[in-house]
Amino acid sequence: MDQNPDSLKEGRQWWWYSSRLETGGNGMFSRKGGLNLRFEEEGCCFLVGISLFQTSSTRIDRNRNIFSRTSATLERIPSKSPRPVFHPPWKIDRVISGHLGWVTSIAFDPSNAWFCTGSADRTIKIWDAGSGRQKLTLTGHLEQILGLAVSAKHTNMFSAGDDKQVKCWDLEQNKVIRSYHGHLSGVYCLSLHPTIDILMTGGRDSVCRVWDIRSRAQIFALSGHGNTVCSVFARAMDPQVVTGSHDSTIKLWDLRMGKTMSTLTHHKKSVRAMAVHPREQCFASASADNIKKFGLPKGEFCHNMLFQHRTIINSMAVNEEGVLAAGGDNGSLWFWDWKSGRSFQQAQTIVQPGSLDSEAGIYALFYDQSGSRLITCEADKTIKMWKQDENATPETHPLH
């Protein structure tokens, strides 16, 4: 292996392609400068990549000569991906049933005292987080409620439903005080900006609308997606809005101009869920083919998750310890280590007695504000609270 020390200092390296690895994913053919390269990405082994940077002709020449001489025997290079961290496995702590339809959305109060869930039975129920008792039921929507958010700065809760309505509830009076009018069809996702008083909603009319909370005016209609916008989140820094859509693209938006900053087309199927890490500057996006991690602000591709969940993933959430939970449409709940991308637990929800087995499905997931409890909202009309197993140690649950 020939490594030019100068090139290392400059940050460039040539890596050699290793022998063919197990297939599981994409195959790509590319021709660059007369060299045939085959790059295959798979699910179980670590990735090896190739980058070709032509710096000066001499080096290329030298390279070419060297390649032609040793193309038969290529070495494998260990990947630089980090070692997986141990996380204790999660188990169900409590099951709360009270809704009369699928539970489709959830939001937590910033003080962790209560959480609210929206359901297909058109009600929003507020539950006490410690005891799981129901505190309040709010009605007002005409169809199922697909997006909920509780404001940290104001005493407001926001809800968005399939009936094109986006409502702002006053938590002191328990009633709707503002409505945001403008969506052409159902609203599928809702998110609040952390620092500015604006609200982002995305729906079936393929635009993400940015609303001013106070005056109920629509500031932008971020259009550009070709299909329903099914997930959105907002950040304090640029890009301030990130949307994922059923046309399998993710767009990063510049909020000041109302224009797309970048489009990520890495996914093959619709991006139904996204989760942004609370501390790191990266986010994960989930679609039915796999879960990918991207860095911000440029949206560069970090890596795929190491296994393929192989189901429609409806919701994802990540907590501060680096546990990413992904809930699927078939009731499977996989837990991933954020840093390495390894799945350390594959759980399956059990339907409550009286339901059909096909009613297993997770529609929404959320961690509580401390990151220690995971609440899942399911298709068998229950809300399940998951907790980490305290007795698990790296010895009892070894990383294999």
Added chain:
Amino acid sequence: MTTAARPTWAPAKGGNEQGGTRIFGPSQKFSSRDLASHTALKPRKEGQDTQDELQKRNLRDELEDRERRHFSSKDKSYIDDRDRRRGSHLLLEGTKRDAEDRIVQRNVDADDSDVEVKSDDESDESDDDDEDDEAALILELEQIRKERAEEKLRMERQQREEELKVKEAELLRGNPLINNPTSFNVKRRWDDDVVFKNQARGETKTPKRFINDTIRNDFHRKFLHKYMK
């Protein structure tokens, strides 16, 4: 019959122009919903969990504390019990078979002891009569067997007689139309498991009477009581 009823294949796409109608100029018409309302945003005040307050608290400990308090409290509603049972049921998925797997203690029955006793008897006898004549032994055995058979027959006969007697007694008494005059009324009403029952049944209704005096009839008196108390 119409075939025009179809789902929306391609929903309308929104946008700033939203279908070609851009705002070319201010219009004189505005909706009542666009009137200014709720123009002040209510921020969270000191006791309402503002972000500064929350940063100082440890939310995780508070949550665990609340859960502990809830689970250890005496006032356990049935929801929690059900959840607990269901929760534990779900945690340990294999424990459904607890009852069957439990080792049932065999109580030392009389049968076992009889078996042992009999075997002892026989062994004793065989020990004693080893030197005696085999025929006598055989005879004795047969006698014993005969006695046992007779006893059994007697027992069976007795049992049969008893059964017959019991049957006859039942027969005599068994005709429900004559003997046990049970009422054939239904023990359970058809609307027992209904959510809402007539809640005003026990209340007495005041009889409506007519008093031909506008200032002394019931309505007037109630009215005055209500508004001029």
Added chain:
Amino acid sequence: MAAMSLSKALPRPRYSGEDEELPTHTQSRGSRVVGAEGLDDSQIVLKRSGPPPYGNRSGWRPRSAEDFGDGGAFPEVPVAQYPLDMGRKTTSSSNALAVQVDAEGKVKYDAIARRGHSDKRIIHSEFKDLIPLRQRADAGDISLEKPSEEEIEATRQRTQNALSTLIGGALAAQKPKNIKGTSRPAPTYVSYTPDDQMGEKSGGKTRIIKIVERQQDPMEPPKHKHKKIPRGPPSPPPPVMHSPPRKLTAEDQEMWKIPAAISNWKNAKGFTIPLDKRMASDGRGLQDVSINDKFAQFSEALMSADRHAREEVKQRALMQQKLAEKEKEQKEEHLRMLAQKAREDRSMAAGGRRMSSRSSRSRSSGRSRSRSVESYDSRRSDDSEQAAVRDRARMRKERREEHERELRQSRMGTERRLQQMAREQNRDISEKVALGVAKPTQSAESMYDSRLFNQTSGFDTGFNEDQAYDKPLFAAQDAINSIYRPSMNQDDDGEGADETMDKIQGSKRFDILGKADRGFKGADTAEARDGPVQFEKDRDDPFGIDQMISDVKTGGKRYGMVESETRGSKRARVDDDEA
């Protein structure tokens, strides 16, 4: 190359000769004298570059790119000029993008993808964008830390400012300030003093000008039509960063095949669909109907309960019978005791045949004449005791027989009972009367004669192909036939006028209407009656015995051996074949 290697091979010179002065005899002083061979390289040639200065360009034509200098075309030169090759009409106007090269000399392959966007725009178009970040060569240090508070605050400020202008604009648009026609600004007055024009001295007359805004009609429709502009072309699509979707295998396609939906209710185009396809979508084939075992258990339980109940009922009935018998026996005993007592009394009171007979009569139920006759005879007999004994024995026997008959009847069972009933039913009414079991009919409704119901008409009597109708078409055919129709032919002349008249008058046209074609059977032979009820004289021969006798006497039928002469004609019943 050889020189280089030689210089490398030799050691470095100690004396480089930089600060050496040439010896005086080699230095050139004085005027420069150039030889013939040195003429070319040292000769200074005055080379003109660029266009001639302004004014001297009359005959000059720019021919090459250098002739333009750093300027453009020359308007005074009447020739088509293309400085920097600009302005030439390209024969192929293609929107092909020229190959661009970036600052480092690398070809920019993603120029197409970047078309229409600014240079700062982030577009992932290279292969390296597919490689995970940690494995990229040019990733550098990947820092994923949170930005500082100041940065966040700065961004927030900027964004807030940008958005607030937009919000203000949106809100202002909602509330239009100047609504047309409501407020007209007050007229303005301007005092105008014209300046001196063209040397006129009579200027300076100030005028006051009133400027009024024209009144606008508030209900006026908009003056300009706002045309809808079609949407502009979208921004160029981003490059796709994944492999194309895999080809569908035949297996996969088979698995995902969705059959056509055939509705049980709607058929818009009116297709004729075979029945098996119509029912196929129900999912009938997918269910397996399993009958619960408990049905069988239920019916078995019912049957056993039924049997049980029947046995119980039987036993209860048996027990009741036994009880009844016991009671009867008791009663009989009681009666016997009474009888004993009575007998003793009678024997004590010796003369009391009457009492015995009375008692005997009282004892006998008096049912049959024979018994009464016998008791009558027994009364006449001398030996009262014997007669009484015989009486009693007889009575007992009879009673026993009756008991037995009753018992037999009650114990008979259904078949014998049926036979009995059949026998009873098939009895002639006279026998029934003789037995004394004749009962008049007790049905409340009136009895219908069955002859009323079986008349041959309607479809019960079967089809007759030739005659499908049961009644003639015109009931009053005869009446119609008797309508007088004078015909054209001369047949009528045969008849005299009187005859015709008689014929017409005689035919009763409408008599046939309402009259039946047949009268009642036997009604025509009956005599007219005089009075409501006609009595018949009763002849003495109800059974026809006299008639029988007369028959026998005259020999209407053959009774006994009567030889007849005409027997010979009868043939023997022997076949010729057999003979």
